[in-house]
Amino acid sequence: MQVLKFGGSSVANAENINKVIALVKQALAKDKTILVVSALGGITDKLIQAAQSAATGDESYKEKLQEIENRHIETVRALLPLTGQSSVLSAVKTRCNEIEDICSGVFLLGELSARTQDKIVSYGELLSSFIIAARFESAGIANAWKDSRELIRTDSRFGHAAVDFVTTNARILGYILENPAVNLFILPGFIASDSHNVTTTLGRGGSDYTAAIVAAALDGHTLEIWTDVSGMMTADPRLVSNPRLIPNISYQEAMELSHFGAKVIYPPTIQPVMRKGIPVWIKNTFAPADPGTVIEFETTNNGSSIRGISSIAKVALLSLEGSGMVGIPGFSKRLFEALSGQQINVILITQGSSEHSICVGVDENSASAAKQAVDNAFDYEINTGIVEPLIIETGLAIIALVGDHMKSHPGVSGKMFGALGRNGVNVRAIAQGSSERNISAVVAADDVRKAINVLHEEFFETSYKQINLFITGTGNVGHRLIAQLLQQRSYLQEHLRIQIRIIGLANSRKMVFNNEGISLDNWQHHLDNGQPMQLDEWIAGITSRNLRNTVFADVTANADVASRYAALLQKSISVVACNKIACSSIYGNYRLLKDLAREFNAPFLFETNVGAGLPVIGTLNDLLRSGDKVRRIQAVLSGTLNFVFNNYNGQRPFSDVVRQAQEEGYTEPDPRLDLSGTDVMRKIMILARESGEKTEMEDIGNRSFMPASCMQGSVADFYAAMTKEEAHFKQLYQAAASEGKKLKFVASYDNGKASVGLEHIGPEHDLYHLYGKDNVVLFYTDRYPEQPLVVKGAGAGADVTASGVFADILRAINS
Numbered sequence: 001m002q003v004l005k006f007g008g009s010s011v012a013n014a015e016n017i018n019k020v021i022a023l024v025k026q027a028l029a030k031d032k033t034i035l036v037v038s039a040l041g042g043i044t045d046k047l048i049q050a051a052q053s054a055a056t057g058d059e060s061y062k063e064k065l066q067e068i069e070n071r072h073i074e075t076v077r078a079l080l081p082l083t084g085q086s087s088v089l090s091a092v093k094t095r096c097n098e099i100e101d102i103c104s105g106v107f108l109l110g111e112l113s114a115r116t117q118d119k120i121v122s123y124g125e126l127l128s129s130f131i132i133a134a135r136f137e138s139a140g141i142a143n144a145w146k147d148s149r150e151l152i153r154t155d156s157r158f159g160h161a162a163v164d165f166v167t168t169n170a171r172i173l174g175y176i177l178e179n180p181a182v183n184l185f186i187l188p189g190f191i192a193s194d195s196h197n198v199t200t201t202l203g204r205g206g207s208d209y210t211a212a213i214v215a216a217a218l219d220g221h222t223l224e225i226w227t228d229v230s231g232m233m234t235a236d237p238r239l240v241s242n243p244r245l246i247p248n249i250s251y252q253e254a255m256e257l258s259h260f261g262a263k264v265i266y267p268p269t270i271q272p273v274m275r276k277g278i279p280v281w282i283k284n285t286f287a288p289a290d291p292g293t294v295i296e297f298e299t300t301n302n303g304s305s306i307r308g309i310s311s312i313a314k315v316a317l318l319s320l321e322g323s324g325m326v327g328i329p330g331f332s333k334r335l336f337e338a339l340s341g342q343q344i345n346v347i348l349i350t351q352g353s354s355e356h357s358i359c360v361g362v363d364e365n366s367a368s369a370a371k372q373a374v375d376n377a378f379d380y381e382i383n384t385g386i387v388e389p390l391i392i393e394t395g396l397a398i399i400a401l402v403g404d405h406m407k408s409h410p411g412v413s414g415k416m417f418g419a420l421g422r423n424g425v426n427v428r429a430i431a432q433g434s435s436e437r438n439i440s441a442v443v444a445a446d447d448v449r450k451a452i453n454v455l456h457e458e459f460f461e462t463s464y465k466q467i468n469l470f471i472t473g474t475g476n477v478g479h480r481l482i483a484q485l486l487q488q489r490s491y492l493q494e495h496l497r498i499q500i501r502i503i504g505l506a507n508s509r510k511m512v513f514n515n516e517g518i519s520l521d522n523w524q525h526h527l528d529n530g531q532p533m534q535l536d537e538w539i540a541g542i543t544s545r546n547l548r549n550t551v552f553a554d555v556t557a558n559a560d561v562a563s564r565y566a567a568l569l570q571k572s573i574s575v576v577a578c579n580k581i582a583c584s585s586i587y588g589n590y591r592l593l594k595d596l597a598r599e600f601n602a603p604f605l606f607e608t609n610v611g612a613g614l615p616v617i618g619t620l621n622d623l624l625r626s627g628d629k630v631r632r633i634q635a636v637l638s639g640t641l642n643f644v645f646n647n648y649n650g651q652r653p654f655s656d657v658v659r660q661a662q663e664e665g666y667t668e669p670d671p672r673l674d675l676s677g678t679d680v681m682r683k684i685m686i687l688a689r690e691s692g693e694k695t696e697m698e699d700i701g702n703r704s705f706m707p708a709s710c711m712q713g714s715v716a717d718f719y720a721a722m723t724k725e726e727a728h729f730k731q732l733y734q735a736a737a738s739e740g741k742k743l744k745f746v747a748s749y750d751n752g753k754a755s756v757g758l759e760h761i762g763p764e765h766d767l768y769h770l771y772g773k774d775n776v777v778l779f780y781t782d783r784y785p786e787q788p789l790v791v792k793g794a795g796a797g798a799d800v801t802a803s804g805v806f807a808d809i810l811r812a813i814n815s
């Protein structure tokens with residue numbers, strides 16, 4: 001004997017019902033079958049709406065009932081041959097008239113009791129099962145239709161009746177034994193009756209339960225629950241982009257997950273079948289070849305200690321607090337009695353060992369009733385000040401990790417809360433029972449999607465990580481960065497199991513968002529068609545998305561953009577900047593950003609601020625972290641100036657060489673910052689700060705070589721003025737060349753003092769052999785006192801800078 005249950009979507013219309021017929025036919029070839037069906041998809045809701053409209057005196061209930069009738073009539077017409085339709089149609093009509101009679105009573109009385117509602121909704125399953133039985137007959141498949149109300153006995157808790165298993169089991173067994181010749185029994189799900197034969201229902205989703213009750217009563221060898229998904233998933237597919245099918249799951253795990261919002265199976269369904277050890281298959285009516293999920297005692301380990309992740313929305317936390325509770329028995333009893341007196345279901349309980357407070361999670365809709373009941377129950381204690389009035393917090397949700405294999409498996413909760421913390425998800429309360437099968441955390445409702453994705457990635461996609469990237473700036477460096485992301489896309493996926501999605505892209509004119517990721521092949525087109533750039537909206541668009549593993553890359557040279565880092569870090573969004581403005585602003589701001597990064601677990605990385613793609617800051621940090629102390633730094637830190645002085649020999653105008661540096665992408669967007677030495681001042685200051693010095697820009701000496709006349713007006717004026725000052729530049733060159741030396745713009749940091757300036761460097765010096773746009777940094781430290789640690793290479797250029805930003809993005813997510 002096997003039991004097959006088909007849900008509302010599987011029997012929503014004639015086409016789907018025909019699929020059911022085919023599947024049941026195949027099942028019948030194997031064994032006797034009990035078929036349990038739900039109402040046609042959506043009908044139960046429609047019946048409730050009609051009943052409620054009637055109760056409120058709204059005559060539109062008649063239209064709703066007409067819709068219900070039409071739907072069933074259409075289904076009969078589409079399913080049955082003309083000759084077989086009339087008796088079924090007249091039965092459907094009779095039932096629909098009965099519903100109308102009851103609803104008109106409700107309308108006249110203006111009252112809808114739970115008992116009457118149960119009666120009304122019972123017609124959904126009665127009609128569907130009756131029509132389906134007729135369809136089997138017309139297909140030549142004999143069957144026995146049985147009203148489940150005659151089999152399943154419950155108490156009289158209308159809407160959510162409890163089953164009397166002794167009577168029910170005996171009735172089911174008796175009925176089946178009385179009909180040995182029948183191969184196919186068809187039963188309406190969901191409905192039952194009490195000891196006075198009054199119709200009751202088993203709770204929404206109760207058809208699953210009907211099927212489980214029958215399977216258990218008959219010791220069936222299998223229960224199959226046919227639905228519109230291919231089994232239980234590791235997380236809700238509406239929340240997680242790549243959930244996985246759970247091929248097998250234990251009864252306990254399935255119960256935990258279904259209680260926690262995985263709606264694939266109605267939670268009470270598991271109990272009866274678990275008692276008998278009957279395997280339950282979850283299968284997809286629309287993809288029957290899919291393997292589905294089997295629920296049974298023994299499960300194979302899926303390689304993770306977690307079987308699935310679930311959540312409950314709309315949760316309120318109730319906190320009862322007070323010094324008068326400590327060490328006094330009975331407080332929790334009274335709290336729970338007050339809640340149960342109002343039929344309030346407690347979803348989660350936590351109490352610290354200080355006993356100073358008890359915190360429970362309940363459905364948000366019950367929060368005000370709970371407050372009233374609990375404050376009444378503790379009226380005396382509240383008035384005498386030993387207990388506070390009940391505190392209610394709403395806008396929350398519960399997320400839960402579920403898995404039998406968490407038991408005695410150290411590190412699961414550490415991993416869970418570590419991952420949530422790294423992504424800025426604040427945990428309001430935690431509960432874990434000693435069964436260690438479920439770890440639940442209460443979080444803000446707005447964080448649920450992020451939290452579930454974070455946990456899913458942590459436990460099920462350990463070898464596959466998604467970075468959600470927002471890039472501000474699509475100029476020289478930004479452009480190259482996007483090209484490199486495109487070029488490396490498959491490599492990152494295949495070798496590092498990382499997928500980078502650009503969720504937002506902006507320049508000074510436009511901004512564009514795409515939650516699925518902006519296509520890298522034609523990003524310019526998307527950006528050009530984006531909305532006008534508004535910095536506030538851009539930042540709000542990033543923070544409000546609240547995505548996990550979010551990185552903000554600042555590839556501008558803009559101060560307003562840099563002023564937003566704090567707000568981003570406070571939302572646990574990592575910031576990667578080649579823009580040097582933040583790190584070279586006042587020391588307090590630099591310090592604040594570093595502190596926020598630590599406090600909110602969001603890396604703030606700016607390796608490219610010094611030496612572009614060279615590992616300058618990383619090397620310095622490694623030295624310091626391992627206990628070394630920086631005594632002196634000597635460096636050439638301007639790619640532009642090194643290029644200019646390597647290429648200028650008095651033959652070609654100085655301004656032409658500077659222009660070439662700008663065209664080749666070495667200069668700042670405003671090249672005066674390079675030529676004035678300001679860019680180098682910023683860089684040596686950043687190195688000094690990273691070495692632990694509280695330096696400001698005004699503490700840095702600058703022996704600028706630029707005539708004051710060149711630094712006035714616009715960039716065009718700057719070029720024009722340099723042409724006029726050619727003699728000055730020639731003279732600078734010749735002075736060095738006459739000594740057999742080269743001009744180098746050198747930055748020094750020595751015993752806490754930093755300075756920059758043009759120097760004549762001879763061939764014996766480490767800085768002499770420095771070609772093109774290269775930079776070099778010499779670190780003299782306690783461990784490198786005589787021979788410095790040297791970092792040398794291209795120190796400017798869009799490609800190398802972009803690669804440094806790229807590396808920081810990957811570092812942000814892996815640190």
Ligand SMILES: NC(=O)C1=CN([C@@H]2O[C@H](COP(=O)(O)OP(=O)(O)OC[C@H]3O[C@@H](n4cnc5c(N)ncnc54)[C@H](OP(=O)(O)O)[C@@H]3O)[C@@H](O)[C@H]2O)C=CC1
Pocket residue numbers: 472473474475476477478506507508509510533555556557558560561578579580608609611612639665666667668669795796797798801
């Ligand atoms: N070139 C190099 O070798 C190195 C450069 N850097 C740094 O890289 C950064 C970028 O340099 P580069 O690419 O050459 O500069 P570009 O001028 O070529 O590009 C700057 C980008 O920033 C955008 N932008 C400017 N203001 C805003 C704003 N308020 N909001 C949004 N976007 C804005 C611009 O928009 P739009 O396109 O609309 O003008 C442009 O896309 C600079 O901070 C520089 O110091 C660091 C190390 C080395």
Ligand SMILES: N[C@@H](CC=O)C(=O)O
Pocket residue numbers: 608609610611612637638639640641666667668674679795796797
């Ligand atoms: N303009 C800068 C670029 C890198 O920071 C330079 O020339 O070094």
